Amino acid sequence: MTQAAQLTVAEPFLIQQNWEAYTPEQHSVWAELVRRRMPQLAEHACAEYLEGFHIIGLREDTIPNLAEVNRRLAPRTRWNATPVSGFLPPDAFFEMLAARKFPTTTYLRGRDSLEYTPEPDIFHDVFGHVPMHAYPVFADFLEHYGRVCAALTDKDKLERMGRLFWFTVEFGVIRQGGEIKLYGSGLISSHGEAMHVIDGPKTGAGPEIRDFNLDQVLDQQFLVSEMQKVLYAVESFEQIYEAAKQAEEKLG
Numbered sequence: 001m002t003q004a005a006q007l008t009v010a011e012p013f014l015i016q017q018n019w020e021a022y023t024p025e026q027h028s029v030w031a032e033l034v035r036r037r038m039p040q041l042a043e044h045a046c047a048e049y050l051e052g053f054h055i056i057g058l059r060e061d062t063i064p065n066l067a068e069v070n071r072r073l074a075p076r077t078r079w080n081a082t083p084v085s086g087f088l089p090p091d092a093f094f095e096m097l098a099a100r101k102f103p104t105t106t107y108l109r110g111r112d113s114l115e116y117t118p119e120p121d122i123f124h125d126v127f128g129h130v131p132m133h134a135y136p137v138f139a140d141f142l143e144h145y146g147r148v149c150a151a152l153t154d155k156d157k158l159e160r161m162g163r164l165f166w167f168t169v170e171f172g173v174i175r176q177g178g179e180i181k182l183y184g185s186g187l188i189s190s191h192g193e194a195m196h197v198i199d200g201p202k203t204g205a206g207p208e209i210r211d212f213n214l215d216q217v218l219d220q221q222f223l224v225s226e227m228q229k230v231l232y233a234v235e236s237f238e239q240i241y242e243a244a245k246q247a248e249e250k251l252g
């Protein structure tokens with residue numbers, strides 16, 4: 001079955017990745033981005049992220065070819081990194097998550113914006129997000145999250161579910177071996193955001209790290225444009241899968 005046959009509202013946003021069109025300069029920007037992040041992540045990313053990075057075959061020297069990533073990822077968890085044209089409206093985004101297709105941009109930021117890009121790009125989407133999709137419990141959580149949101153129409157409920165996404169998929173942390181480890185893509189892909197968390201105990205200026213609590217998360221406001229003031233630490237990824245199911249009961 002083709003992607004278009006499975007997706008309806010997201011279908012107009014699907015594109016092909018023209019991997020051959022990336023220039024040597026773009027591959028070199030990718031390499032620099034990966035080189036800047038890996039020393040910190042080797043120490044502070046969660047084990048599942050680091051395993052996923054190798055499972056899906058990400059490399060330091062070249063921008064990932066999504067077809068090759070999917071050849072490794074799909075047999076493992078039935079997820080795909082699916083190329084899209086840019087930001088998706090919520091209904092298209094949730095439709096894709098529910099179908100285990102992660103909307104992935106193919107554009108790469110330029111050398112002048114290594115630390116931050118306002119537009120989504122392949123570094124945030126693939127380096128930041130996709131390794132976690134190789135981990136079965138996270139894979140199941142993300143599909144379930146998409147299904148719950150795809151069935152909601154109430155704006156307030158969708159905003160509350162947006163907070164669950166923010167404090168897990170984007171800015172999630174987990175306790176492993178007595179330490180706080182990163183798994184959210186906003187932390188994985190940003191040196192500054194990650195340092196803010198890692199150095200927090202030393203500087204006293206880091207975010208408050210609370211135990212994950214679904215009711216608190218659903219009510220927790222956040223600002224996209226600032227360093228995060230509060231994060232929620234889980235003990236296991238089963239906890240966020242359970243949270244998505246509980247959210248469905250509360251809001252569905």
Ligand SMILES: [Fe+2]
Nearest residue numbers: 124170185186
């Ligand atoms: Fe993201």
